[in-house]
Amino acid sequence: MSARPALHFVGFRGDEYSAALRIFGPPDFIHIGWDRWARQEVMPGDIAVFARGTADDEPSVYSVPDLRER
Template sequence: MALHFIGFRGDEYSRAVRVFGEPDFIHIGWDRWAKLEVMPGDVAVFARGTADDEPSAFGFPDLRET
């Protein structure tokens, strides 16, 4: 079982870590690639929306450098 955080952009990430613990995977957004990586039995925590939402037609980058 893996923990996925999806779409977190700010302070909500810290709050989610306090509640759920450190994620195994961080997805910048809900796209078809993120949907493929969430397996049955995994926990997906969304900053906004749910796993039932249609994934974005556009892919999100795998890595964001600041």
């Protein structure tokens, strides 16, 4: 039995999230930005959907928080 690939949303901040949700369905992981931690969590075979850029882009040298509280 093989596990299905995880779905990652990366860098979504506005209305594009709703569009991605309609197209791809709910993500397994949401990454606020593309940093080395997010890159480490995307495993071979996973699907990463980016608001801007691609997985080939160099990750930010700064860490992005996983959770934003208002």
